[in-house]
């Protein structure tokens with residue numbers, strides 16, 4: 082069903098037909114879905130010109146994505162397990178939820194949302210740990226046509242408030258707390274702090290998870306279990322237009338506050354299911370596990386929508402890879418006989434550092450496919466994953482994509498595309514990548530490197546930045562006319578295979594989390610002693626990129642540098658969250674600036690990397706002498 086590619090020549094055939102006739106190609110795939118009214122036209126698009134980008138797929142088609150998860154597959158899938166939920170604490174009992182049970186719970190919670198006053202088109206903020214209710218809440222929103230805006234439960238109160246306010250969410254769904262390894266995260270307390278700045282929020286629905294005693298605000302807060310008590314599960318899905326918004330998901334850019342990336346219903350649905358089935362080669366009866374958090378796009382597309390649309394059985398894990406010990410992932414793979422396993426290079430590196438014994442303790446024979454996502458994977462980690470975890474017999478799908486792309490763009494198809502360490506290999510059918518030079522000229526041929534762009538729309542792509550269409554154009558479509566700018570550089574080797582080199586802007590991937598350096602600087606600058614700061618990424622063995630902050634304080638007023646560092650870390654923790662805490666902080670007597678006042682980040686980046694051998698031209702600096710001073714005080718050994 083739905084053009085599942087079974088060998089490499091089929092891939093080549095599908096790829097070429099998807100380029101020759103994109104509309105026909107996607108029409109045929111979309112036909113496998115349940116549409117209340119079929120679309121009238123497949124595609125309208127413009128990457129350039131007034132009001133662009135403008136991208137519409139399956140125009141005037143009417144549907145509901147949850148009808149495609151539940152009603153469409155009901156007869157075959159009713160009694161099949163949809164979610165195997167593995168709690169943080171291995172002593173706690175796992176939960177298995179069938180498609181029928183999930184359907185009932187989604188409809189019931191959809192009714193509960195309606196009862197709370199949520200209407201089609203409203204935005205609902207969701208700030209939950211990795212519990213089944215997170216999937217139930219997101220699908221319930223989709224069921225009634227509300228837009229979900231899921232905020233990763235590791236974000237701070239300020240980040241949560243910013244996202245609630247930006248999306249004007251009237252409802253927040255949260256929990257008393259969440260478990261992560263040995264820690265208990267006080268989610269309700271953080272949410273209360275956030276809500277004190279968010280008068281727009283009328284109701285907060287609170288799930289009991291940790292049983293922590295939490296204050297409930299009269300008239301605003303309501304327990305999840307109380308809310309659903311008197312609510313039935315008869316619910317007819319809202320009819321959505323193909324281009325109605327399905328969700329907003331915030332992500333970082335190189336400037337300013339995080340952007341609410343907006344995805345719509347029809348195209349996203351078609352793309353999430355197609356890419357899931359083809360990349361992972363999921364077959365009936367397989368157990369699929371993606372270790373991401375649903376607070377990120379990977380969780381949206383490849384824990385929830387893609388697999389559930391495909392009727393897969395998924396494992397959903399509440400905890401972390403290293404608790405209670407470094408064998409946890411492998412213990413879970415053994416316990417559920419996981420067939421497809423999808424994780425981030427940062428997890429692979431951290432587990433590799435703990436030693437192969439942890440892997441070898443468990444029987445991983447069930448594994449058929451290994452996946453990675455979120456950042457470049459170096460050859461060592463790739464080889465370890467392939468040889469030790471996959472026992473030399475499982476293909477690795479190194480999947481390159483982004484929050485903005487909605488689904489996987491460049492990746493091997495498991496067992497079909499030849500694989501090569503650290504290569505994302507080939508574009509999926511329908512995807513037309515281009516490498517361009519800094520002037521925007523396409524670089525043709527192979528054995529080349531350039532800025533990775535995409536020339537033609539695909540159904541899963543974002544449509545806009547919520548509330549700021551101009552920013553969407555400026556960020557992604559203005560640098561090179563008519564091209565979607567990904568922000569990554571890539572190499573195309575002699576075989577035409579792509580290897581992602583990394584970001585070309587001020588965005589860094591820290592432990593697979595995407596963070597804008599400007600966001601961290603803005604927060605560091607809130608410290609009363611800090612006048613200015615510059616944050617760069619540097620290579621980090623486990624995290625991929627570490628965070629290096631250079632701070633300039635005109636006067637330290639006898640403050641001990643260690644104390645200042647501690648305070649800066651605390652501020653970042655409070656305003657963004659632990660993921661953005663700098664690893665290294667260097668107080669400098671001046672930042673290297675050009676005469677026009679621009680910080681020369683390239684120099685700071687090189688120093689942070691421990692390499693000052695080729696700093697390029699520094700003669701345009703206002704004070705070139707500062708470079709040596711910064712090198713001397715660097716928190717790394719710098720080669721000169």
Ligand code: PRX
Pocket residue numbers: 332377378379453454455456457458479480481482483484485505567568569581583584590593594595
């Ligand atoms: O730099 C690329 C990196 O992650 C960025 C997108 O981050 P985000 O929107 O948070 O989505 C992550 C999950 C899809 C990209 O611009 N990235 C993602 N996948 C890969 C990657 N870098 C190298 N190889 C990958 N497979």
